[in-house]
Amino acid sequence: MKHLSSWFATLGGVRGPLIGLIVMCLVLALATNTFFTVRNFLNVLDQITVLGVMAIGMTLVILIGGIDLSVGSVLALSMMVMGYLSNELGLAMVVAVPAAILVSTLCGLISGLLITKAGLPPFIATLAMMSVARGVASIITDGQQIVGFPDWFTDLAIIRHFGFLSATVAVMLVITVIAWIFLRYRATGRNLYAIGGSPEVARLAGIRVPATVSGVYATCGALAGLAGVILSARLDSAQPSSGLGYELDTIAAVVIGGTSLSGGIGGMGGTVVGVLIIGFLRNGLNLLRVSPFIQQVVIGVVIALAVAGDSWRKRSK
Numbered sequence: 001m002k003h004l005s006s007w008f009a010t011l012g013g014v015r016g017p018l019i020g021l022i023v024m025c026l027v028l029a030l031a032t033n034t035f036f037t038v039r040n041f042l043n044v045l046d047q048i049t050v051l052g053v054m055a056i057g058m059t060l061v062i063l064i065g066g067i068d069l070s071v072g073s074v075l076a077l078s079m080m081v082m083g084y085l086s087n088e089l090g091l092a093m094v095v096a097v098p099a100a101i102l103v104s105t106l107c108g109l110i111s112g113l114l115i116t117k118a119g120l121p122p123f124i125a126t127l128a129m130m131s132v133a134r135g136v137a138s139i140i141t142d143g144q145q146i147v148g149f150p151d152w153f154t155d156l157a158i159i160r161h162f163g164f165l166s167a168t169v170a171v172m173l174v175i176t177v178i179a180w181i182f183l184r185y186r187a188t189g190r191n192l193y194a195i196g197g198s199p200e201v202a203r204l205a206g207i208r209v210p211a212t213v214s215g216v217y218a219t220c221g222a223l224a225g226l227a228g229v230i231l232s233a234r235l236d237s238a239q240p241s242s243g244l245g246y247e248l249d250t251i252a253a254v255v256i257g258g259t260s261l262s263g264g265i266g267g268m269g270g271t272v273v274g275v276l277i278i279g280f281l282r283n284g285l286n287l288l289r290v291s292p293f294i295q296q297v298v299i300g301v302v303i304a305l306a307v308a309g310d311s312w313r314k315r316s317k
Helices: 002-031 039-045 051-065 072-089 094-116 120-141 151-158 166-187 188-199 199-203 209-235 246-256 267-286 292-316
Strands: none
Touching: 002 151, 039 166, 039 267, 051 072, 051 151, 051 166, 051 188, 051 209, 051 246, 051 267, 072 094, 072 209, 072 246, 094 120, 094 209, 120 267, 151 166, 151 209, 166 209, 166 267, 188 199, 188 209, 199 209, 199 267, 246 267, 246 292, 267 292
8 A cells, every 4th residue: 555655646746637537537438338448549549649749849848837829830831841842842751751840840949039039928929930830831832732642651640550559659659758758867858847947047057048948949849740740641631721729739738737837847747648638538528429619618628627726736835
């Protein structure tokens, strides 16, 4: 029993979201016969891949006390750049994919520089980038979608190796582990918590705050671009309207997982739980044939409860 208590103690802020995830899954399992099946779990795992990759980058941003509203638009821009280079210009996918991620990284870097050099608040800087990226994504093909990618590319999201693991899911899992190791064991990762706690104190401690903040936003942009590549593989198309509202789901997953919007508190473990909560909640509501409009209301209530819990936790401390 002592070992069990010690294990729960190490979960820290993940405890509440994890318990919520377990309770929610039990309720949905009782409410529908098809929820608690291996096939449904694998489907959910496939469906949360895009959200999971984006949430990793958003976790880093929120940990430093920032916010990035542009991730959905940057995702769309990445898709269109990749699609245009491969299908319109005839470049190989091995060239188009890195180019698309490079463009999205540049978008994140510009947002970071607007914050650190121009002094814009993160909300305004990323709101501007959201508009610019969405506009450029539409300009590339005059608002038209691009359809049809090589079979090997779409197979990355379709074929399940060993019967359960697609290449895109594997990419999400690998990046999650790398991000977890970075935050837990690397000095640069721990610096993010210091910046989120107090940028001035972090600066006085010798941390290069502007460079770190710019790097975090660039990383968030790169991961949004990678998520766009994954979504293109899933849909076998690239659409300038893709990613609408994704920034809200991404922020919601991070906050539900226990990462504080004020910065300095949270981690990858909580984000994984938050992504699973969003994924299983949407899946369960779909199985129950709940209207998509009502689903938005439910997600909004869950977000409000998560933020309220964060505020209560800070007050209690």
